[in-house]
Amino acid sequence: MIDDNDVHPLDGGDVPDDQVLKARMVKAYAAVPPSDERMVARCVRLVLERVAGEYAIPATAKDASRRHYLIGAAAIAAAILISVPIRNRVTTSEPASQVAVATNTAIAGGIQFDLLLPKGLVANVSVVGDFNGWDAKATPMVKDPKSGEWSAKIVLLPGRYIYAYVVNGEKWIVDPLKPQIPDAGYGPANAVVVEEASK
Amino acid sequence: MMCASLALAVLLNCTSDSRVAGRVASDTIPDASGPIWAPALSPVVQPGRWDPTRFDSATAVGVKGWLDSATVHGLPYGPLYSNALMGSAMRASGKEIVNRTRLFFIALIDSRAALGERSTDSELATGAELLRAGMDGKALQSIREVRPTVGSALTALVVAADFVKRGIPTNQARDAVTALGRVSRSDEGLNAAQALVARNAERGPGMARDALDRYVKSYVGGAQKNAPGKQVVRPPGPPDES
Numbered sequence: 001m002i003d004d005n006d007v008h009p010l011d012g013g014d015v016p017d018d019q020v021l022k023a024r025m026v027k028a029y030a031a032v033p034p035s036d037e038r039m040v041a042r043c044v045r046l047v048l049e050r051v052a053g054e055y056a057i058p059a060t061a062k063d064a065s066r067r068h069y070l071i072g073a074a075a076i077a078a079a080i081l082i083s084v085p086i087r088n089r090v091t092t093s094e095p096a097s098q099v100a101v102a103t104n105t106a107i108a109g110g111i112q113f114d115l116l117l118p119k120g121l122v123a124n125v126s127v128v129g130d131f132n133g134w135d136a137k138a139t140p141m142v143k144d145p146k147s148g149e150w151s152a153k154i155v156l157l158p159g160r161y162i163y164a165y166v167v168n169g170e171k172w173i174v175d176p177l178k179p180q181i182p183d184a185g186y187g188p189a190n191a192v193v194v195e196e197a198s199k
Numbered sequence: 200m201m202c203a204s205l206a207l208a209v210l211l212n213c214t215s216d217s218r219v220a221g222r223v224a225s226d227t228i229p230d231a232s233g234p235i236w237a238p239a240l241s242p243v244v245q246p247g248r249w250d251p252t253r254f255d256s257a258t259a260v261g262v263k264g265w266l267d268s269a270t271v272h273g274l275p276y277g278p279l280y281s282n283a284l285m286g287s288a289m290r291a292s293g294k295e296i297v298n299r300t301r302l303f304f305i306a307l308i309d310s311r312a313a314l315g316e317r318s319t320d321s322e323l324a325t326g327a328e329l330l331r332a333g334m335d336g337k338a339l340q341s342i343r344e345v346r347p348t349v350g351s352a353l354t355a356l357v358v359a360a361d362f363v364k365r366g367i368p369t370n371q372a373r374d375a376v377t378a379l380g381r382v383s384r385s386d387e388g389l390n391a392a393q394a395l396v397a398r399n400a401e402r403g404p405g406m407a408r409d410a411l412d413r414y415v416k417s418y419v420g421g422a423q424k425n426a427p428g429k430q431v432v433r434p435p436g437p438p439d440e441s
Contacts, residue, residue, distance in 0.1 A: 128288060130277070130278070130281035130284075130285070133250070133253075133281075133284050134281070134284045134285050134287070134288035134289075135288070136288070158350075159319065159320065159321040159353075160321035160324065160325055160353055160357060162281070162285070172289070176397065176401065177394065177397045177398065178397070179357050179358065179360070179361040179393055179397075180360075180361055180364045180365070181325075181328050181360055181361075181364060182328050182329065182331065182332030182360055182363050182364045183364065184282065184285070184299060184303070184328065184331065185286075185291075185295070185299055186285050186286050186289040186291055186299070187289050188364075189285070191325075191357050191360070191361070193321075193353055193354055193357055
């Protein structure tokens with residue numbers, strides 16, 4: 001059974017309506033890694049400059065066919081220009097694997113912090129907070145080679161603790177879903193309550 | 200012909216360049232996963248010991264002055280020192296660190312006045328953060344009233360602080376926390392409300408406010424319906440309903 005979406009409009013099939021075409025374009029662009037926007041802009045500018053240069057030459061009978069190619073090149077450049085915003089719109093909604101996911105779990109006498117980050121971008125992660133004097137070297141997290149999850153277990157007395165994660169020694173991130181403290185002017189941080197063991 | 204091929208070459212170059220750039224970006228950062236998967240259990244850390252090397256000399260003098268004042272006034276030393284260390288770790292200027300330490304010191308005094316002398320250090324610190332975020336002392340008192348025992352107001356205060364951080368107005372945050380706290384001694388309702396607000400806040404503070412409002416109404420309403428001794432009145436069903 002042939003899926004209607006598999007029939008290319010130029011292969012003799014029915015011309016798809018706008019919605020189908022739009023969905024197919026978005027799907028195609030989602031599959032391609034995003035280009036650097038400045039690079040695309042530079043490429044487009046080069047093509048347009050070249051086209052403008054060609055048009056500056058007085059047209060003769062011999063140039064008649066050449067002009068068609070020039071128009072084709074301009075159309076491709078315009079298509080790139082139009083595609084950039086579409087592509088950007090697609091890539092702004094990051095897939096789940098590109099988003100940091102953090103959790104903390106109460107363990108006997110303390111808390112286990114877990115952090116899952118996008119692959120290939122992280123050399124080291126540590127957890128900092130008022131339990132270690134906000135020292136990024138004090139509590140490095142260990143990476144599970146299978147799941148790629150970074151973890152650290154810390155023994156803590158009952159009370160409230162403020163913490164954040166430091167990625168590659170410089171980027172501070174917080175868990176968006178766990179409780180956060182009102183910004184004291186330095187930056188965001190999470191809060192966790194360690195309860196009495198008997199509670 | 201030349202231009203068309205140029206355009207295609209340029210298009211291909213753009214894609215291949217970006218792919219190469221992406222690969223280089225990810226390859227140049229080493230993957231330093233540990234050889235053994237076993238997060239070590241770090242011991243209890245005592246960060247409260249004064250370490251002047253964490254600040255420049257002028258900042259150290261200023262911060263130490265406020266820490267000593269806290270000790271004299273019987274205020275918790277740890278949260279105040281931690282606040283200054285957080286500023287140092289986040290590379291705030293010395294002047295800013297000293298100023299924020301001073302403001303936090305003042306907020307701690309007000310927090311103790313509102314929550315009571317017997318409050319825990321964590322309660323006082325969270326209360327001070329709420330005061331700094333715009334909540335007033337009476338709001339803290341009302342939270343204390345629904346959680347009167349020592350240490351029991353901590354989760355309520357942490358959840359209130361989270362609400363304020365996510366754009367819930369202080370009045371609504373106070374009303375929600377006190378309403379939820381009144382229903383049950385357990386903090387389950389408060390924690391569930393925090394999770395709900397955090398999820399909805401990603402779509403904007405308005406969504407978070409609406410979600411909190413609905414949750415509080417349903418939680419409190421459900422508790423009233425299930426209250427012991429209350430007669431359950433079922434709405435009449437259609438005639439053909441068995």
